Amino acid sequence: MYHILKQKRKTVSIYVEEDLSVVVKVPQHLSKKHIDEILASHKQQIEKMIAKKESAKQKSDWRVTNSILYLGQDREIEWVSAGSGRAQIKLTDHKLMIALSDQGNLEEAEILIQTFFKEQAKTLFTRLTEKYTSLLGLKYSKISIRKQKTRWGSCSAKGNLSYNVRLLCAEEKMIEYIVLHEVMHLRHFNHGKVFWEDIEKLMPDYKQRAQYFKHFGQDFIL
Ligand SMILES: [Zn+2]
Known part of the structure; x- marks a missing residue:
């Protein structure tokens, strides 16, 4: 599927989204005919x-790999029957046990997994947020968990923190960097020199942790 976005720009840019739709950004004045021509000439590409x-x-999709990355560790999925009980997910040492009432029902599994990860994320990210806000003597309003493509977290002017559920694929130590980063925005609403200095005081290796997301972030698929 194509999304044509007319924008104030001089060049045409084409890229593929996570859902495999194609986004085409074009200058405002370009005619439909001209756009079709461009797309036709770039078809192969x-x-x-x-x-x-x-x-x-596919390499990170649990439907293909039968495993899910959870806190930096690949967990093999073990499918069990929920019998007459409730569908549920349990984390064991190295596995993720998924009990479905209708085994093999991928839609049911998908909903269960999404709900489970959102709950886990809320618990963990709240705990880490409390840790750093109390350490720094800061206050936040509320925490929300979202599923986003590229953003790991954000902090609003009202003090609302938001975290990407996909962070849950990362090692906890690395998640701490994102939490500290967003919490620090409650003190400095910018990325100025003092912002980074204050982060470094609490987390001297924060740069390496930030790099981790650049390297592995695209594999964090839930
Ligand atoms: Zn920031």
Whole structure:
């Protein structure tokens, strides 16, 4: 599927989203005919981009790998029957046990997994937020968990913190950096020199932790 976005710009940019839709940004004055011509001439290139994105996605998709990355550790999924009981997920040492009332029902599994990870995220990110706000003597309003493509977290002017549920794939130590970063925005609403100095005081290796997300972030698929 194509999304054509007319923008104040001079060049055409084409890229593929996580859901494999193609986003085409074009200058405002470009006619439909002209856009179609551009797309036709880039057809092969676009198909290649989609295939590449698709194979990268598959490598981390639990439907294919039968495992989910949880706190930096690959957990193999063990499917069990919930019998007449409730569908549920349990974390064991190295596995993720998924009990479905209708085994093999991927839609049921998907909903269960999404709900489970959101709850886990809320608990863990709240605990870490409390840790750093109390350490720094800061107050936040509320925490929300979202599923986002690229953003790991944000902090609003009202003191609302938001975290990406996909962070749960990362090691806890690395998640701490994102939490500290957002919490620090309650004190400095910018990325100025003092902002980074204050982060470094509490987390001297914060740069390495930030790098971790640049390297592995695209594999964090839930
Ligand atoms: Zn920031």
